[in-house]
Amino acid sequence: MQPPAVLAIHGGAGPASPDETDGGAARWPGQAAGLGAALRAGLAVLADGGPALEAVIAAVMVLEDDEHWNAGRGSALTAAGTVEMDAAVADGGDRRIGGVACVTGVRHPVLAARAVMEDGRHVLLSGAGAEAFAREAGLAFEAPEWFIIERRRGALADWLAGAGGGTVGAVARDRDGHLAAATSTGGRNGQLPGRIGDSPIPGAGTWADNAGCAVSATGIGEAFLRAAFAHEVDARLRLEGVDLATACQEALAAVTAAGGNGGCIAVTGDGPPVMPFTTELMHRGWAEVGGSLWVAARPGPLERLETE
Amino acid sequence: MQPPAVLAIHGGAGPASPDETDGGAARWPGQAAGLGAALRAGLAVLADGGPALEAVIAAVMVLEDDEHWNAGRGSALTAAGTVEMDAAVADGGDRRIGGVACVTGVRHPVLAARAVMEDGRHVLLSGAGAEAFAREAGLAFEAPEWFIIERRRGALADWLAGAGGGTVGAVARDRDGHLAAATSTGGRNGQLPGRIGDSPIPGAGTWADNAGCAVSATGIGEAFLRAAFAHEVDARLRLEGVDLATACQEALAAVTAAGGNGGCIAVTGDGPPVMPFTTELMHRGWAEVGGSLWVAARPGPLERLETE
Numbered sequence: 366m367q368p369p370a371v372l373a374i375h376g377g378a379g380p381a382s383p384d385e386t387d388g389g390a391a392r393w394p395g396q397a398a399g400l401g402a403a404l405r406a407g408l409a410v411l412a413d414g415g416p417a418l419e420a421v422i423a424a425v426m427v428l429e430d431d432e433h434w435n436a437g438r439g440s441a442l443t444a445a446g447t448v449e450m451d452a453a454v455a456d457g458g459d460r461r462i463g464g465v466a467c468v469t470g471v472r473h474p475v476l477a478a479r480a481v482m483e484d485g486r487h488v489l490l491s492g493a494g495a496e497a498f499a500r501e502a503g504l505a506f507e508a509p510e511w512f513i514i515e516r517r518r519g520a521l522a523d524w525l526a527g528a529g530g531g532t533v534g535a536v537a538r539d540r541d542g543h544l545a546a547a548t549s550t551g552g553r554n555g556q557l558p559g560r561i562g563d564s565p566i567p568g569a570g571t572w573a574d575n576a577g578c579a580v581s582a583t584g585i586g587e588a589f590l591r592a593a594f595a596h597e598v599d600a601r602l603r604l605e606g607v608d609l610a611t612a613c614q615e616a617l618a619a620v621t622a623a624g625g626n627g628g629c630i631a632v633t634g635d636g637p638p639v640m641p642f643t644t645e646l647m648h649r650g651w652a653e654v655g656g657s658l659w660v661a662a663r664p665g666p667l668e669r670l671e672t673e
Numbered sequence: 674m675q676p677p678a679v680l681a682i683h684g685g686a687g688p689a690s691p692d693e694t695d696g697g698a699a700r701w702p703g704q705a706a707g708l709g710a711a712l713r714a715g716l717a718v719l720a721d722g723g724p725a726l727e728a729v730i731a732a733v734m735v736l737e738d739d740e741h742w743n744a745g746r747g748s749a750l751t752a753a754g755t756v757e758m759d760a761a762v763a764d765g766g767d768r769r770i771g772g773v774a775c776v777t778g779v780r781h782p783v784l785a786a787r788a789v790m791e792d793g794r795h796v797l798l799s800g801a802g803a804e805a806f807a808r809e810a811g812l813a814f815e816a817p818e819w820f821i822i823e824r825r826r827g828a829l830a831d832w833l834a835g836a837g838g839g840t841v842g843a844v845a846r847d848r849d850g851h852l853a854a855a856t857s858t859g860g861r862n863g864q865l866p867g868r869i870g871d872s873p874i875p876g877a878g879t880w881a882d883n884a885g886c887a888v889s890a891t892g893i894g895e896a897f898l899r900a901a902f903a904h905e906v907d908a909r910l911r912l913e914g915v916d917l918a919t920a921c922q923e924a925l926a927a928v929t930a931a932g933g934n935g936g937c938i939a940v941t942g943d944g945p946p947v948m949p950f951t952t953e954l955m956h957r958g959w960a961e962v963g964g965s966l967w968v969a970a971r972p973g974p975l976e977r978l979e980t981e
Binding site for chain 2: 460466488490495497567569591601
């Protein structure tokens with residue numbers, strides 16, 4: 366019997382909110398509801414027998430529009446006070462992948478990444494060239510101010526030297542066993558203009574191969590780049606022959622060795638997703654088609670979201 | 674006994690010059706001399722007991738200034754007729770890596786990549802942000818026209834839909850057994866502005882780990898990105914336990930499966946470098962400290978350069 370279609374999402378890994386005295390607990394109900402909305406959007410695709418690729422994109426689009434997360438609206442600010450976003454999508458069926466880096470104004474960077482992938486000429490486009498490509502593809506744009514929320518302005522000073530977090534992502538397995546991954550981020554607060562993290566980079570923050578696994582990562586992007594993280598997960602699964610949880614743990618150890626921390630969500634052609642992290646928090650959730658929605662931020666068991 | 678210090682370089686893989694009736698044979702003496710000059714620059718560092726990192730940078734700087742190659746002066750032109758260059762350096766000792774993408778005006782993109790790596794805040798910078806960073810780092814700039822040579826203008830129309838090639842790179846092992854890699858490119862003729870290929874991406878076009886290997890790749894960058902090529906070489910060596918030549922062959926097969934071709938140069942902590950390719954040509958050369966310089970473009974045995 367074909368394993369059930371499944372979707373997992375994340376809203377970033379990082380320390381327990383350094384900008385709030387309650388550790389961010391007051392924000393959790395809203396974040397949990399946001400994770401639930403993203404899960405439902407992706408599950409609606411999978412329940413209709415739709416492809417994993419469309420499911421991860423649908424989930425990430427909801428998270429990009431939700432200002433709780435560091436992607437789309439609500440993105441982190443660069444050292445210049447601007448928003449520069451990165452995103453990627455990966456289709457495990459034919460190992461196609463597309464990404465955009467340092468784009469401004471594109472409402473849904475994940476759609477720009479898909480447009481790059483489907484166009485097929487290139488894998489990765491950046492900056493003004495990527496924006497021109499997205500306009501040509503007919504994607505929606507918003508004014509630069511639309512992306513900037515007050516909390517990020519306040520956070521900029523606190524976070525200038527600090528950790529990132531809040532990147533969003535999704536991995537899915539559809540009814541036909543195809544895998545897909547998507548990741549979208551506003552980068553790190555206070556990053557230099559032009560900085561590209563792991564999120565849009567094939568094999569670093571995003572990867573999908575039906576023969577291996579689908580992975581979306583979050584954390585200190587520089588360390589994930591230095592560890593070639595997502596491809597390391599796939600390589601350990603495929604070449605070392607360990608299980609998915611072990612592969613993720615070993616690849617996260619390489620991230621630690623590279624001076625960073627974070628987490629990931631990952632899924633193979635069988636079994637539930639895994640969602641390990643080495644930070645205090647990783648906002649995350651998952652569900653099977655027809656099953657309960659499970660979400661959490663702290664380590665330990667997930668909580669079941671009430672059915673709407 | 675410590676294995677000898679060694680340097681390998683490439684000047685790109687691709688078809689036998691489609692823009693010339695003699696298959697490019699008339700250009701070979703000049704190209705061979707250029708490869709020799711780059712080898713000598715890197716060997717001078719290694720002969721003094723200098724680090725592999727400085728050797729690969731010295732060799733790539735010579736190739737960037739040499740208009741035979743698609744890097745620095747002589748870079749390919751985008752569809753907009755502009756030059757946008759990518760480069761990366763990787764130090765296998767501490768697995769640091771740095772890259773720049775889509776930079777214009779920086780005379781030696783490989784030095785900008787090193788500056789990013791040594792700064793340490795980020796791994797990858799692109800576009801105007803990368804250029805501002807390079808200016809801040811005191812690097813030399815040239816006017817946009819300095820990079821554009823007449824041959825590229827003529828080649829643009831012919832190559833618009835075609836293959837790349839001419840990327841440069843180097844890998845080295847120094848007297849202390851440290852490994853390093855560097856890659857620099859003008860991208861693909863007729864590429865969309867903002868396109869980023871495999872060269873500056875950790876684990877795609879460039880990788881170095883003393884515990885594994887150093888790799889610099891060249892070819893159809895999109896396929897190397899989709900194959901996570903350089904990290905796949907390292908992973909097969911490390912996790913599958915095959916030798917370096919086999920690891921490169923297997924990783925190049927993944928590039929073929931991803932719809933592209935090309936080649937690489939790679940070296941481990943012991944033995945000579947390997948230089949496989951799946952294209953008609955790969956301009957390449959290598960030498961041990963104190964030994965002969967070997968160069969070739971076509972498959973088969975290399976030719977010894979006359980001592981100057």
